[in-house]
Amino acid sequence: MTSIQKVAIFTPVLIAGCVILMFNFAIRASFGVFQIPIATEFNWARSDFSLAIAIQNLAWGFGQPIFGAIAERLGDRRAIIAGAVLYAAGLALTAFAHTPAQMQLLEILVGFGIAGTGFGVILAIVGRAASAENRSLALGIATAAGSAGQVFGAPVAEGLLAFYPWQTTFLIFAVVIIAALAALPFLRSPSVASKQELEESLGTVLKRAFKDPSYTMIFLGFFSCGYQLAFLTAHFPAFVTEKCGPISANGLLAGIGVTSTSALGAIAISVIGLANIGGSIFAGWLGKRYSKKYLLAGIYTARTVIAATFILLPMTPFTVLAFSLSMGALWLATVPLTSGLVAHIYGLRYMGTLYGFVFLSHQIGSFFGVWLGGKLYDLTGGYTTVWWIGVGVGAFSALVHLPIREKPLMGQAA
16 A cells, blocks of 8 residues: 655745745835935936836846856855845945946846845745645745735835935845845755756757747746836836825725825835735646646736726726735736746756746846836836836737747656
C-alpha cells in the first residue's frame, strides 16, 4: 500500500522569500507619495521626479536578467546581498540629492537594488523549492507578499513625512532594506531541473527561447503590465490629490481619519495592494488548474475595461476606492502566471534569467508609464492622455497572449 505524502506549501523558503519581497515592495510602492513634496521643495517640474522614477524602473528591468544570471552562477544569496546593498546605498544617497540629474542618476542604484531583491531572483528560488503541484500557488503567495508591502508602504511613508523631512524618510528606508537580510539564512533552494536542462548551457537555452515566437509574445505582453502599474504607483496619489472630488466631513473616510485627497491618494495605493493579496494568490491557484495564457488574456481585458470606465466617470472618493479595489485584484496577478508560464515552457534551470528578460519588457513599459505621466502632465496639465495610452496597451496585451504555445519546449513539464 503506497502512502501519499502531502507536501507543505508554506516552507521556510517561501516565508523568507515573502519577507524580502514585502520590504522591497513596501519601499518601492511609496515613491509616488514623494512626488509632490520633492517637486515643491525644489520647484521642479513634475516630469523631473517622474523621470527619476522612470529611470529606476528601467534600471530594475535591465538589472533583472543580470541578477538572475548572478544568482544562477554565483548563488542566490550573493545576488540578494548585492541587491540589498545597492538598494540601501541608492536610498541613502538620494537623501542628499539636490538636482534632478543627481536624483535621476542615483535611481539607477535603487533600480538595480530592487532587481537583486525582487521578483526575478526570489520567484526563481521559490519556484525551485516548491513541488510541481504547489509551484503556481507558491508563486502566487510570494507575489502577494509584494502586495502586502504595498499595503503599508505608501501610508507609512505618508505618516513619516508628517514628522520627518523626505530625506530622513529615505534614510529610514535604507536601514529597513538591510534589515530584511535577516531572512536570508532560510533561503535554501534545491536545484530542481531535468537531466537535459542540467546538460545545457545558459546560452543554448536563451538562444532557443529567443527564437521561439511564444517567448516573444510573452515578452511583448508584459509591457502593458509595467506601464499601467508604474504609472499608477508614481502618479495616482498626485492624480487623486488634484482631481478627486471633496471628501465628506461626515462620511466614513473622514471618520477613519482620511480627511484630505492627499491622504486618500496614499490610501488608494494601500487598497490596491490589499486587494492584490487575494488576487495574486487566487491567480496562482487558477494557474494550477487552467491555461495560464487564457487567464493572462482575461486579466488584461478586465484591466482595460476597468481603466476605461474609471477615466470616463467623474472622480469621487467612491470611484477612487472602487477602482483601487478592482484594479488591485488584478494588480500583480499577472506575475505568478507569467513566471509560471516561463517555467512551464522553458524549464526551471535558468528560470531566473529567462524570466528576467521577460521582466525587462515589463520595466520598459514602467519607464514609459512613469516618464510619459510626468511629461504629458507638464504639456497638457493632466493625466488623461497617458491614461488612455495605458488602456490601449492593455488591450494589445490581451490579444498578444492568445497565440502563445503553452507546451514545454523541451518535452517535459517544469
